[in-house]
Amino acid sequence: MALYQARVFGIVQGVGFRPFVARLAARFHIYGSVCNKGPYVEVFAQGDEQDVHDFLTAIEQEPPERASILKLTRESLSQPESYQDFQIIESAKEKGSIFVSPDIATCDKCQTELFNPQDKRYLHPFINCTACGPRLTILDSMPYDRERTSMGEFPMCPDCQAEYDSPATRRYDAQPVCCNNCGPEVYIIGDETIRGAEAITLTRRTIIAGGIVAIKGIGGFHLCCDAANDKAVRRLRQLKHRPVKPFAIMAKNMTTIERECIIEDGQQEMLTGHQKPILLLKRKSTGQIVDSVAPGNPKIGVMLPYAPLHMLLFTYPDGLTMPDTLIMTSGNPAGAPICRDDQGALAALADFCDLMLSHNRKIRIRADDTVMDWLDGQPYMIRRSRGFAPLPFMLKDDWQGALLGIGGELKNTFCVGSDNIFYPSPYVGDMSDLRTMQALRETIGRLTELLECKPQLVACDMHPRYNTVTIAKELGLPLFPVQHHYAHILSCMAENDYDEPVIGAAFDGTGYGTDGTIWGGEILLADLAGFERLDSITPFRQAGGDKASREGWRIAVSLLHDMTASQDKTRELVQKLQLCSDSDLNAMFFMLDNNVNVIKSTSAGRLFDAISAVLGIRKSSTFEGEASMYLEFAAQEWQDEHPADLPLPGVTLNTEQIFRSILEQRLAGKDCGKLAYLFHVQLAQFIVAACVQARTKTNISTAALSGGVFQNHLLTELTTAKLKQQGFHVLRHSLIPPNDGGICLGQAVAAMYHLNQK
Secondary structure, eight states, X not given: OEEEEEEEEEEOSSSSHHHHHHHHHHHTTOEEEEEEOSSSEEEEEEXXXXXXXXXHHHHHHSOOTTOEEEEEEEEEOSSOOOOSSEEEOOOOOOSSOOOOOOOBOOOHHHHHHHTOTTSTTTTOTTOOBTTBBOOGXXXXXXXXXXXXXXXXXXXXXXXXXXXXXXXXXXXXXOTTOOOTTTSOOEEETTEEEEEHHHHHHHHHHHHHTTOOEEEEOSSSEEEEEETTOHHHHHHHHHHHTOSSSOOOEEESSHHHHHHHEEOOTTHHHHHHSSSOOEEEEEEOTTOSSOGGGSTTOSEEEEEOOOSHHHHHHHOOSSSOOOOSEEEEEESSOTTSOOOOSHHHHHXXXXXXXXXXXXXXXXXXXXOOOOEEEEETTEEEEEEOOTTTTXXXXXXXXXXXOEEEEOOOSSSBOOEEEETTEXXXXXXXXXXXXXXXXXXXXXXXXXXXXXXXXXOSEEEEESOTXXXXXXXXXXXXXXXEEEOHHHHHHHHHHHHTTOOSOEEEEEEEEEEEOTTSSEEEEEEEXXXXXXXXXXXXXXXXXXXXXXXXXXXXXXXXXXXXXXXHOOHHHHHHHHHHHTOSOHHHHHHHHHHHHHTOSEEEEOOHHHHHXXXXXXXXXXXXXXXXXXXXXXXXHHHHHHHHHOTTOOOOOOSOOOHHHHHHHHHHHHHTTOOHHHHHHHHHHHHHHHHHHHHHHHHHHHOOOEEEEESGGGGOHHHHHHHHHHHHHTTOEEEOOSSSOSSGGGHHHHHHHHHHHHHTTO
């Protein structure tokens, strides 16, 4: 008779792991116990030596679908206890790395029960089981047990308690389990007497009539209306002051998505899986979703219902016929965090909607929807949040310590580092808003508490005036500033668990450089110890302060002015290109000639804005990245329409020459779509040439691509292909965003390396 002690590390809490182990024990005739210790699940297994071996092997090879095992250790005990059965015993907290499950979409079995009139949870808006339901967003502390969640406020009825206690049921040890008799309720904010079925029907009726409804979900509120009703969508745009930025939609089912979008290999599995992100799909011209959902955009962000309440919005026995596509956009004013409670929704969303549908299950941590693109048959993350955060990255390095990477100023997420394990947070937002700053403070406090992490230092950006740096200083910990673009490259290295030196191409909007200037198109020699700036795009002046980041015509005028060294020639070109008014141009001349409100920059993002303005595609932006995004659309459209007539690679130009080349051809009347494509080709050639030159100097043949500009599919594909042609091993992102939503991981890794060099 053998007795082993095993410890299982990973996402093994909140995913039905202990019941799974108990069922395996019965299958292999094992006696012993399983206990959730917080950092790991502990298993004592007593039985025949081969049975115990097979039992532990099955734990590793057949885990529950929602589990993620990072490591399993096993130790033979010399003095075996005499177990008489196999038991799930009470959770017992121990110190160590904690693994918190993200929220899990409603499973197929629960969805079937939801619409079964004979089931006790028929039409229950909070149906869940061991394999699905909220996790992170309802969690107070670890280990993950009901009394440490916001479901602790809802005592189970006898029937639910019996299912919770019985290993024979799908709800064995399911912490959020509840039913219509004992669970949370939905209601209308402002008239709480309208509850349950009446509230859902009123919500459906409002949407059908063309209204806008705020709906509380798992991680916060959404704003919802009919995605096939142009008037309703335009009204929502007007109310949210969001002229063209795409809205995400929720589709009733895969049949609806297939009607509206082109599905590539692997995308259906992602759409229907347990994470259910918003996935950017190519639109069909024959679809019913109105153009105003994503004006001029060849793609649309689509997700399937991931919570029971969403499913009930589409299907309910009230005689109403609902649309099968709904706008489901984050419920927040521009710049503010997503609303998570009634008070916040009343203050922030009342002017945006006709009705508010809420519920009384408290949200402990906000979690916006994850947004994901698709590149070369793989996920390509844009915003990492619900369903993915805080899934950790475990690196191979033998590090010890605890710290915080506080993240970027835009698209903020932060990262908790514990030894060699790094937990990126859900999406927080842009730090220009005081409400988002407060949300960052709150979420840092709650997540570090959940992960039982007491940071020794905090990594932050080098920019002295960032609000994230202000919050980092408030924590009272030693600061470890990390240069913005170096953090981008480290985030790409960490995602790929790569710790050898790389040539990093970090291309984005702006980041504070070590020389006090604004960087944004950098070629770095980087490793865990530090970096060297090897090359950059040609530095250029930009006038207009913060407005220049939103008004690409200002960048174009600045480049024209310095290229021609003549006000008269610049004025002539500006008038031909219709870039701005005479009064605006005169103001620009004053700033440029007197060096007032002028900075020097190597920003690749601003170069995209300037080219977009010169080509007449977008002279200004109403949201971050708009000008460069529509420049990519124009290039992609031209490429798709001219597969046999693509420009051949020519002489490699520096970025100043690229701008001049595009300008001259634009003035000569060349097709703007072709020039947009040519710009992408030439910029990719520049990046590759710079990497080749860096390899000559360093003898390094691994290149890492990061930064918001690499959200651009066309540039990423062109650059990757050309680098591989030159013999480079290319590291790219997949499940960490290349934009500023990913730099927290790079900051944390830099700080952890530093901490372990002392």
